[in-house]
Amino acid sequence: MQNFSFGAPLQLLKEAFINANNAIHTRRVEAGLQRMSCVASLAILDAEKEMMYVAHVGDSRGYVFRNGELIKITQDHSTVGFKEDKGFLTEEEAMLHPQRNEISKMLGEYMIDANDSEGYFDFFEHSFLPGDIVLFCSDGLTDLVNREGMGSILLPTATLKAKAQQLIDAANELGGKDNITVALATYAGKAPAKKKAYKNTIEVPISEEEDLLTIMDKKPARKKNSGCGYSR
Numbered sequence: 001m002q003n004f005s006f007g008a009p010l011q012l013l014k015e016a017f018i019n020a021n022n023a024i025h026t027r028r029v030e031a032g033l034q035r036m037s038c039v040a041s042l043a044i045l046d047a048e049k050e051m052m053y054v055a056h057v058g059d060s061r062g063y064v065f066r067n068g069e070l071i072k073i074t075q076d077h078s079t080v081g082f083k084e085d086k087g088f089l090t091e092e093e094a095m096l097h098p099q100r101n102e103i104s105k106m107l108g109e110y111m112i113d114a115n116d117s118e119g120y121f122d123f124f125e126h127s128f129l130p131g132d133i134v135l136f137c138s139d140g141l142t143d144l145v146n147r148e149g150m151g152s153i154l155l156p157t158a159t160l161k162a163k164a165q166q167l168i169d170a171a172n173e174l175g176g177k178d179n180i181t182v183a184l185a186t187y188a189g190k191a192p193a194k195k196k197a198y199k200n201t202i203e204v205p206i207s208e209e210e211d212l213l214t215i216m217d218k219k220p221a222r223k224k225n226s227g228c229g230y231s232r
Contacts, residue, residue, distance in 0.1 A: 009044045009046065009053035009125075010053050010055075010123050010125070012044070013042060013044065013053060013054070013055035013123060014055065014114075014121070014123055015114075016042065016055070017040070017042070017055050017057070017107070017121050018112055018114055020040070020107055021107045021108055021109075021111075021112050022111055022112060024036065024037065024038065024107050024108030025108045025109070025110060025111050026111075027108075028108055036108055037106040037107055037108035037109055038058070038106060038107050038108065039057060039058020039059055039060045039103065039106055039107070039138075040055070040056070040057055040058060040060065040107050041054070041055070041056045041057075041058075041060045041061070041062050041074060041136050042054070042055045042056075043055075043062065043134065043136065043185075045128055045134065045185055045187070046128070047128075047130075047187045050127060050128055050129055050130070051125055051126070051127060051128055052064075052125065052126050052127070052128035052134060053123075053124075053125050054073065054074070054122070054123070054124055054125070054126060055121060055122070055123050056074045056075075056121070056122040056123075057077060057105050057106060057107060057120070057121045057122065058076075058077055058103055058105060058106050058107075059076045059077060059078050059081055059101070059103050059139050060074075060136065060137065060138050060139065060181075061074050061076070061136070061137055061139070061142055062074040062134070062135070062136045063134070063135040063136075063137075063147075063150070064126065064127075064128070064132055064133070064134055064135075065132065065133040065134075065135060065151065065154045065155075066129065066131075066132050068151070068155060069151070070135075070147050070150055070151040070154065072085075072147070073124075073126050074122065075122065077103055077104045077105035077106075078099075078100070078101075078102055078103050078104055079099060079102065079104070080094050080097045080099055080100040080102070081094070081100075091146055091147060092146070095142075095143055095144070095146065100139075100143065101139065101143075105120060105121075130187060130188055130189030131186070131188070131189070132186060133154055133160070133163075133184055133185070133186045134184065134185045134186065135150070135154070135167075135182070135183070135184055136182075136183040137167070137180075137181060137182045137183070138178070138179055138180060138181040138182075139178060140171060140176070140177070140178035140179045140180035140181065141167060141168070141171045141180050141181075141182060143177065143178065144170075144171045144174040144175060144176075144177070145167065145170045145171050145174065149170060150167060150170075153166045153167055153170065160184040160185070160186060163184060164182045164183075164184050167180075167182050168180050168182055
């Protein structure tokens with residue numbers, strides 16, 4: 001186990017990605033499978049801190065659906081994806097680009113040492129609020145269904161299972177050219193704690209020699225107002 005400078009969630013993600021990468025690469029070399037590799041996106045969702053910790057490589061995508069808006073939080077590791085993220089290509093142009101599936105980074109391409117992996121994989125955190133819907137998906141969905149179309153499916157009230165199936169169905173209706181993978185997550189905020197009701201009670205100790213009336217009679221008497229005046 002290596003020591004990393006990240007906080008605990010990002011450290012776990014980094015270790016997982018490096019171990020997976022090196023295992024894939026080892027198998028790739030042993031089996032002579034020179035094209036064996038894969039993309040990956042992984043998140044740890046922390047409802048207590050309202051945060052999400054993400055590891056990402058390749059052209060799968062992560063989104064947060066918040067207040068009716070679908071926000072892309074990952075960056076595609078491809079030339080076309082980079083141009084789309086920077087605004088050089090529109091979403092429609094990127095979806096139709098002949099080189100949209102040419103990826104620059106994947107798991108298993110080469111062995112990675114923990115101390116030399118900075119910049120290859122993406123590790124970051126993003127806010128994750130009650131009521132948000134987190135969407136991770138493969139390009140089998142995003143190559144066919146645009147952001148507006150995905151948002152229109154996530155907006156209505158329905159179970160996450162139903163929304164995931166509707167996203168897959170939408171991609172299949174448009175051709176279903178590639179594997180379509182969809183993962184959704186959400187959570188509700190904590191209900192406010194109920195305030196406990198306390199009765200206002202006053203306990204008055206009574207000794208054997210005193211009764212309640214005696215105690216009450218011991219209240220200090222009010223001072224009489226003395227007249228103060230003068231005449232000329």
